[in-house]
Amino acid sequence: MGDYFSIERFLKLIPKIVPQLSVTFAIVIVSMVIGTLLALVVATLEIKKIPVLQQFLKVYVSYMRGTPLLVQMMVVYYGLPLLMQTIFKIDVNSWSPIVFVDIAFILNEGAFLGEIFRGAILSIPIEQTEAGYSIGMTGIQTFVRIILPQIIRSIIPAYGVDLIGVFHNTSLVFTIGGILDIMGKAKVLGTATGHTLDGYVVAALIYVLISLVLKIIFYRIDKKLVFERR
Amino acid sequence: MIEITGLKKSFGDNKVLKNINLKIEAGSVVSILGPSGSGKTTLLRCINFLERADEGNFQFGDQKINLKHVSKKEILSVRRKSGFVFQNYALFPHMTVLQNVMEGLVTVRKIPKAEACKKAEDTIKWVGLADRKDYYPSQLSGGQQQRVGIARAVALNPEVILFDEPTSALDPELVGETLDVIKKVAQTGITMIIVTHEMAFAERISDKVVFMDGGVVVEEGSPRDIFVNPKEERTQKFLSRFIQKDMYYI
Ligand SMILES: Nc1ncnc2c1ncn2[C@@H]1O[C@H](COP(=O)(O)OP(=O)(O)OP(=O)(O)O)[C@@H](O)[C@H]1O
Ligand SMILES: [Mg+2]
Numbered sequence: 001m002g003d004y005f006s007i008e009r010f011l012k013l014i015p016k017i018v019p020q021l022s023v024t025f026a027i028v029i030v031s032m033v034i035g036t037l038l039a040l041v042v043a044t045l046e047i048k049k050i051p052v053l054q055q056f057l058k059v060y061v062s063y064m065r066g067t068p069l070l071v072q073m074m075v076v077y078y079g080l081p082l083l084m085q086t087i088f089k090i091d092v093n094s095w096s097p098i099v100f101v102d103i104a105f106i107l108n109e110g111a112f113l114g115e116i117f118r119g120a121i122l123s124i125p126i127e128q129t130e131a132g133y134s135i136g137m138t139g140i141q142t143f144v145r146i147i148l149p150q151i152i153r154s155i156i157p158a159y160g161v162d163l164i165g166v167f168h169n170t171s172l173v174f175t176i177g178g179i180l181d182i183m184g185k186a187k188v189l190g191t192a193t194g195h196t197l198d199g200y201v202v203a204a205l206i207y208v209l210i211s212l213v214l215k216i217i218f219y220r221i222d223k224k225l226v227f228e229r230r
Numbered sequence: 231m232i233e234i235t236g237l238k239k240s241f242g243d244n245k246v247l248k249n250i251n252l253k254i255e256a257g258s259v260v261s262i263l264g265p266s267g268s269g270k271t272t273l274l275r276c277i278n279f280l281e282r283a284d285e286g287n288f289q290f291g292d293q294k295i296n297l298k299h300v301s302k303k304e305i306l307s308v309r310r311k312s313g314f315v316f317q318n319y320a321l322f323p324h325m326t327v328l329q330n331v332m333e334g335l336v337t338v339r340k341i342p343k344a345e346a347c348k349k350a351e352d353t354i355k356w357v358g359l360a361d362r363k364d365y366y367p368s369q370l371s372g373g374q375q376q377r378v379g380i381a382r383a384v385a386l387n388p389e390v391i392l393f394d395e396p397t398s399a400l401d402p403e404l405v406g407e408t409l410d411v412i413k414k415v416a417q418t419g420i421t422m423i424i425v426t427h428e429m430a431f432a433e434r435i436s437d438k439v440v441f442m443d444g445g446v447v448v449e450e451g452s453p454r455d456i457f458v459n460p461k462e463e464r465t466q467k468f469l470s471r472f473i474q475k476d477m478y479y480i
Contacts, residue, residue, distance in 0.1 A: 127320040130280050134314035135334035135386060138306065145337055149324045 009198045017202045020185040024170045030102045035109025042114030064111030076104040097177025120154045160218030231256035237286030248445040259422045261432035264442035270425040279305040313383025313391040319375040321367040328363040334386045353385040373404030390421040429472045441465045
């Protein structure tokens, strides 16, 4: 057992684990894209303060932000089939575990990004809308040309942090139905070979490298779009 | 050209505009004076539908509007014939000076980009900011920002421009350059309605001065009528506070 880690095994594991990034990325992309759309809806509805719906959204957001993602994933994985069976009489047990993970991530992102969007929308002064109207723009033109660009610019840093968070959170998905993302693959290989650490070191390196790249990308975008500094 | 009759507006229980009747001739410059809270801004905003009046009639050229039942189409049509200059400029911070002025020409008027750019550049030059056209609003002084605000309105060739205290957010030394540009706008013959506390300026530039207090038009007339021979006691009282400060050289 003194032989926890060897460079040789480490190098051999890299080509086995790296391809599993496609699984990780697929989850990140699906949850960011659909999560962003959901978050836009959540933020817009929250701002409109529609009675009942407003209370419902409050509960939803505080559940998503107040419980660990791992718990949320379990609730979706074990709870959703039951719900679909009793209410819609649909058997979803045959669905791939990935689908449940995606749903859990999307719901989580809807809340987290929703709060980011809401703050960004509310931070734009009402005069901006009025100025759009005053030059004869319609509501849609004002939103697309005046408000949305300002929202996008103000959320970029937070959006980048959130994206990296989601990327890290995918390290939890192997706990469901044996999904083989990079973390799942590292664990499986570790168990098979009896050398647990090697695979996790590979995974850690991948996480670090990609996080760094994402961070730099978002930093660049942010720098490029700043219009308020001299 | 513009005629407002029986305009009323409340915020909750607060009756802000009680029964406004106002006629504005084409090509004239009308100044609206009055103490704080008298409803000047609200009136201006009602004219551009940034605020909805509760009732009244509004005539703009040939267009007659019942303010109680105004349609989206009517609102848009009025806004496309008018410009608004905001107290706090309200420039688009994500756009350069040039883009700010082009925006209405391109997005609203659908003028081809090259032509819109030319028109915007001419207007920017006209307000004296040719060398600042590629700056962002945050890189400009208040006076320069307000001149961009004026250029943004003027570039669209509106029939009327509404100014809400265009110089009151400015440092004193920047007021002059902004007033000069407003005067230039007046000389082009565009109809203008200006809410202002710059009495000397209002006196010089206006064809008609309107004094408001407590949500009603107390008195209106030529600058001479209002500044030299005000009939109403409330007007006299209001002006007496400014006379020494602003008007001693008239
Ligand atoms: N959006 C609003 N909601 C509620 N009350 C408002 C609103 N806007 C204005 N008021 C009220 O209407 C009254 C008139 O306000 P308004 O801004 O039109 O005055 P004003 O003559 O422009 O004053 P000032 O010279 O200070 O700009 C004030 O009592 C104000 O509190
Ligand atoms: Mg005002």
